[in-house]
Amino acid sequence: MLQSESLTQQKHIKELEDRIEEQERYHRQWSLCLYRLPEREGEDLKKIVIDICRAIAPETESVLLLFVDICHRLGWRMEGTTRPVMIRFISRAIKKTFLKTKKFYFKEDLSAKNKEICKCLLLTVNLFSDEQMTYRWPFTIVISR
Template sequence: MYSSTNMSKMEKRKERSDNVIDSSMDVHDYAASASNECDYSTTPLPDTPSKPPAQKKGKILNSDELADSAIISTLSALINNRSDALEGMISANAIKIEELKQTIDFVCAEVKDLQKNVKDVNVRLKAQERLGGANETRISDLERYSRRWNLRLFGVPETYKENIRSEVIRVCGETYPEARSKYPDAVDSVHRLGKGGDNTRPRAIIMQFTSRVVRDALWKAAKKSQFLKNNNLRFAEDLTSSDRERRRILWPKVKEARAAGKSAYYIGARAFIDGIEISP
């Protein structure tokens, strides 16, 4: 049990606490009323001391972290160096590409000019080809016309120091006697063709006439001359190389037609069978 002394102490403490509560309530009310009446602008506030912000302590790296950091720094420096080198190369290549582009543009312009020149040359060349073809045809016609004054004679034996013109006039007189008196004047120039030295086969003789009438009459009579057949002699037209080649190609058809009893003959380089012209 508690003693009377202790009881009195506890009662006193309780009493003091109640007084404190009552006084605080009174102060609160006073402060609330006083706050409405006080002018804080005239009452300076005390300075609040400020502390500088505390510095953060650096983290202490261990050996592995230091090695990784060194590797990263090395790689970063290497990447920067490579990047700088690539930028330099790109810049240099850009200059070279621009120069190359200018060169290509120049070459393209030159090519266009050349193409135009080639086109003009082709046009002129085609014109020259047409003109050349026309001139070739004209020359061939002139040559063919001039050769119509000639005849070739095959089969006359060659002799030493022969008088070939006298022998030709004799053969012509035997082939077509009607113009015998005209041959000395009608037969102009006579000579053998090719080089001598081959005694197995006599060279052909070419004759140039001054009269187409005498020449044509002799040529017509030679086709049916018995004298020529008996002496293995033969007259032929003096053809151009192209006409001779065309006749050579047509000869098999002419020969076949003659063997079949048909009328086959030549007029110049043209071949006819029963009056119808044949083609190669």
């Protein structure tokens, strides 16, 4: 009886974890992480991000303030490191415009579970170290010969 209840509870917990993961993945579709942006004391991060977006997509300048919903640095400040900036856009289409740029290093905002999957994929890809490879996230690896 207890064992049956335990199995039922474990199954229910797994289902809830999967639902939470799916919700997290869904909400991250509007977000990007910007890496290697130097950190300054007292910075106006939203202004800096909007200036970067203006440089990348000048055609959007008239409504740029509306495009960026939220932006902030992730994690704790540590000497000698630059924290990534999470940028949340008002739509996925706008996010895709900025993801395509080559001027800065933008990266998809992946959940912890998806990051682990990507790490496993990279370990697998390293087996093909003599091949030329292109990575497209999430989870697409193109091997060109």
